[in-house]
Amino acid sequence: MTIRPGFGLAIVGLGASLAPLDIAVNVALPAITAHFKLALGDVQWLVICYVLVYGSLMLVCGKLGDLFGHRLIFRIGLAISALGCAACAAAPDWGLFLWARGAQGIGTALALSCTPALATSLFPESERTKALAGFASSMAIAAAVGPFLGGVLVELWGWPAVYWVRVPIALATLALSGLLPSPKPDSRPFDALGAVLLAACMSTLLLSLVFSQRREVAGLWALALAAVAVFLLVAYVRRANSVPEPIIRPSLFADPRFTIPNVLNALANLAGFAILLLTPYYLVNVLKLSPLGVGIVLAMAYGGSLTGAPLSAFLVARIGQRPTVFAGVACVGLGLLPLGFTEINTPVLVVAALLVLEGVGQGLLTVAYTDIVTATLPPRDRGVAGSLSLLTRTIGIVAGASVLTALQAHGAQGFMNMAGFLAGYRFAFVAAGGGLLVVLLTSLLWPGVWSSQPRSRRRS
Template identity: 80%
Template structure:
């Protein structure tokens, strides 16, 4: 492509549809009232979407490797447009959930191929800069999402948060014809392995989601989790026999590859504490307005936006793994002090910590994705990018369950604000401190963070 930066902008626009879904969070009260839902039922709006796109991510990445990343990306854009329109026009709640699942399919197809498309536009020597540009686009969308959602809901109601993404999807679809389109790869597609992986991911994620719902039977959660492990075992055994599995389990036999994957998931888990708990702290403890709290929270994403190009700069000088290590360290150091905040903490201090955590996430995301991309073969760039996105999603979904439990443990039956603040502090102590402890333990595998690994 003559103008790779323009191509990266096209890919970034398509990738932004996923973080723009944050706008839906602003519309949740309106959606709840429109469909006359119980508070617990509206969570299925998020569950349907996350379960579908996470379960299909690796499979869609593999399809991109075999059929062409541009083709799968374009199909994803089309399905995303249809899914968003169907959500906006849904006449009842069941049809809305089906439309939401369809939107998840489109997201899986599109976003799974964005890292591969971004790196294909530039020479291999500029791979990290391409990933940084993609990371910046997604961080920018995450910053804009809540504000855009608030404006759209205020002016046109909750359907607008879905309608607005229809022209974005179609515009990206039209422009994506300019992206390079390599010839299809003649390697076979392991359909059975794809089904096994999708079932494994969906049952694992569903068990994590249901574990935080009091009405869900504990036995059902355990059965789902055990099923995911059993299906994973079957997949691993099968992958050793087929010539072209979706992803090779042997990759994870190398601790130097496994450790960064695990730490990326843990950083996603720990970092989710900001989105899950800090809004309540800002509004109920520091007594900020909704607008002011939204602006403070946005600093975490501004930090990610800043950290992405900084990561590319550092990778070129100190290497991928030391940069990723620095990112995890900064995430932990940003989260841990939040465990010692209270009603008298200056807002500026909280803002600085959120920004620092965001910079750490930006450093980690780009460097970690570069590690995975460089480890896998060039012909498996779709799987590499999908894996990088999937580990973060697994951490986030796990975080919703783990952090809720930690907060309840820390509150220990204390009433009101005192109980919330005790739980808040305990959750951040565990999240930030636990992440730093896990990072310290990972040093027993020196190659995991060595520049020469």
């Protein structure tokens, strides 16, 4: 049975929405803390368990999709996600809750890693960027809805509802996913040892970033984990260079035209995370907005992404992928930097406009950057390509939690109370936005990184 591309994309987008809808959990954190009688610091493991699992498994799951079929891995991920969310909602104690969050992370890694590949498989190759724009739009919509949905669900039915609500979404997508195309399994071998090394490297790296922002953990632990991550990376590179079919070829990153867009995507997400991490406090404590007002203003960034994604597809077709990525990163930096000069009397509309600009930049960047990665890797590795684009975003966000917290604390030194927060807030945004623009301009030193080239050229 042949499915209409638009309907198929809606199915894929519905499944992918399970990940950004996890933002609703942030609204439920106070209720979860009270229910399990946790210390404030302990509740952060709810986020850590989830991010560590799906971030470390993303590339491996993308490879599994390439070998055994993206639809199959997607469907397994949906089933595990449904079970994981139900287990979180019904967990009788904190320990079982964390195990359930880990299971949810496995489901997210399996399902999400294959969604970009499934999206592009629904359209002709000439419309690949259109498919990626539709996929990015569905993620932005889910991210915008998440905080509002979380608030309503917690208010009406309590914190378990933020997990229960995703069970029918996962099951409905699972039922409809049988309509998606299902190519035959690939006969290439799966490098199990390489997968273990790569997953261990990613999990150790992410854990080191998490520990670096936790005051109760000695800084030596973060450094030790970072050193272990480097060791595992070296071991993976040696392994990958000795087998015919590695999870991802390290030689790809020897080309600045491939590496620099990956680095800038991570840095743009690092810098952009300041909006979710710091801006809510600015809106509540400085501008004195209500929770509803905060939600509306923060949604402006995702509204910008909804505009930026289709605009990216339009620009890629006319000026190319790389100039569009450059423009996207520039918009992110130019949206963030002026936020570092906001005051107590800054109009809310000015803040909202800057968030829209940052969101447009993220939309431009996400689609065009994913298109670069997809075009660089061979078609048989579409799962790895899609999962790599999602992994760099995850690394950026996790690193952002550490870096931005440190920047805010540094900027607040010497000030008291609200003046200290505002000084730290402004310093963090100037450093994040300005630093991103400096790195972007520095990348111009590498000739040809941002020049357009025919999309048909791929690395074999």
